[in-house]
Amino acid sequence: MNSRRLLLPLVWALISNPLLANDLGQQSGAATPDADHLLEVAATAREAFVPITEEDLLGARAQLRAAAEGLDKRLARDGATGQGWAKYLRLDELRDQIRQPEIDLDALEAAYRRFSAGHYGLNHVWFAEVRDALLRYIQVARAIQTPELDKAYVQYVDSLADYLRSHVEQPDAERAVQIGEAIGWLESIGQAPELIEAVREQLARPNFSITASGRLVGGGVERPVDETAPVREIILGPDIHGTGHSVGQVSLSLVPNENHAVFDITYLGTTRTRNTGYNGPVVILSRGKTDIGTRKRVWMNERGLHDHLARASAKTQSEILDIQARRRGGLVEQTARRRAREQQPQADAIASRRAAVRAERRMDAQVGPLLREANDEIERRFRRPWTDHNVFPAKLHFSTSEEAFRVVGLQAKPDQLAALGSPPPVIEGADLAVNVHESAFNNAAQTMLSGLTLHDADFRLVAERFLGQVPEQLEAMPGEEPWAIGFDRTLPVVVRFADGGLRVTLRGRRFFEGDQPHPAMNVTAAYRIVHDESGFRAVREGDLEAVPPGWEEGQRLGTRQQIVRTLLVRRFGPMFEEEFRLEALELPEQWEELGALPVAQFDAADGWLTIAWKLPEEP
Secondary structure (H helix, E strand, O other), X not given: OOHHHHHHHHHHHHHOOOOEOHHHHHHOOOOOOOHHHHHHHHHHHHOOOOOOOHHHHHHHHHHHHHHHHHHHHXXXXXXXXXHHHHHHHOHHHHHHHHHOOOXXXXXXXXXXXXXXXXXXOOOOHHHHHHHHHHXXXXXXXXXXXXXXXXXXXXXXXXXXXXXXHHHHHOOOHHHHHHHHHHHHHHHHOOOOHHHHHHHHHHHOEOOEEEEEEHHHHHHOOOXXXXXXXXXXXXXXXXXXXXXXXXXXXXXXXXXXXXXXXXEEEEEEEEEEEEEEEEEOOEEEEEEEEEEEEEEEEEXXXXXXXEEOOOEEEEXXXXXXXXXXXXXXXXXXXXXXXXXXXXXXXXXXXXXXXXHHHHHHHHHHHHHHHHHXXXXXXXXXXXXXXXXXXXXXXXXXXXXEOOOEEEEEEEOOOOOOOOEOOOOOOOOXXXXXXXXXXXXXXXXXXXXXXXXXXXXXXXXXXXXXXXHOOOOHHHOOOOOOOXXXXXXXXXXOEEEEEEOOEEEEEEEXXXXXXXXXXXXXXXXXXXXXXXXXXXXXXXXXXXXXXXEOOOOOOOOOOOHHHHHHHHXXXXXXXXXXXXXXXXXXXXXXXXXXXXXXXXXXXXXXXXXXXXXXXXXXXXX
């Protein structure tokens, strides 16, 4: 398996299109959760029930109306495809319901089921916003109708406290989903805000980070400059022609900043010129030396890459070599020499200012288009597909120190948990390091795939949208029947990182081969991380496992289940190869002089996957 194909999209997708969150930086170093504090907050919350009013229902209606209007605008842009979705979802009926003084909850629940039907496309954000708004309205309306809701609320909070205690003691993906659904329901009906905040603060901490060293980041910018260019100026009268030879160095440095990633691109160099100046009856031969320093500051925040105007300083020192009269005349030469000596300091000052302005304009002209191109590429390849599919990280925090560029992020919706603590340490001297908690994958999969039915052609479309190409493991096999997966509605994919190994489970509520449906099965591949003289690799432990949900060791599969198991192992075997090796990371073109980036660390422990790369030490 080509690990670069999997890792590069991860790295670049995470560092692009940031959503700034100033509080995220403080959370990244948080300690382990305090179960006692959570239980204390839960005990306070159980006594703080707030009656739900019609005003709450009006707020939910306004949210639903806004989401429906946004969907109408989006579908209008999609032409015939949008009209097809509008017809299938019966949006005319939904609009009519929203306008009614009394909304029919049965009709809204039917609309919610249509939005949750699992067809590919319904996972896009514009549908998800309406689906979420429908759910909130239904929850608020049903809560108002619930007799003795205050007593039911107390029982609910007590049950949530038990789940919180268990999750802190032994984190579990399924329990995380249940807790997330609980705080989502409480928030939708306006209850227990302090408890919700405490849960998010302690159980939904940042779940991925990326760190790049200054020498790696700067390696794509730093370059020597050795250029020759013509010179043409008019300074205090003389029309100057000549040739300039510039020698210098472009470099990048990281600027310490806790709220943004800040970089300085600098040029330090010297330009030496040989000039001939024409001024009336005389010709002036001269040479000059100009020392130039230029700095352009670039920074990254929630809106992308930005730049300030370049600033430069320059100092020119010129030397007159000879002054010759075009026609005979010693007096003319003497006068010209005297005047040239008198004007030389002023001429050098003018040349210095002009050289600085030229350097500033040149730096802006060179860097500006590159930043615009980078932002366009980021938008096209990363922000748009991740946002459209509703899986763009909830928060990203960018920062720089003198030594490193860092991104810390949270992949979690408001009703999802994330990491409980900080990531493990990375080896000293790493030039690129990625820490990803299993919840980042589980949350993204839950958001994008829950209940969704994906056909093989859909898999290829998604892969091409996110990765830029279709991995060969997803290519159609000759003579193969079309296939599809109907993912589990709760946890469609479960990833586990622990004890030096990786475990991935695809949970399907149904499978299709051609038109033939097959029952629910879970497909699991477990890998052990191996580090030996050949490098780092992940080796599959045993065969691919395909068993029904709830299956226990020792149970026998029925005949139909055995048939389905054979089909699934054949289908997913190529995706979960027996071994995949982490090769050295081939850097993009502008970093090619650094060479490949060797893998220096590959670990899985306590829910975290850690991968680090390190440039070879310079001789």
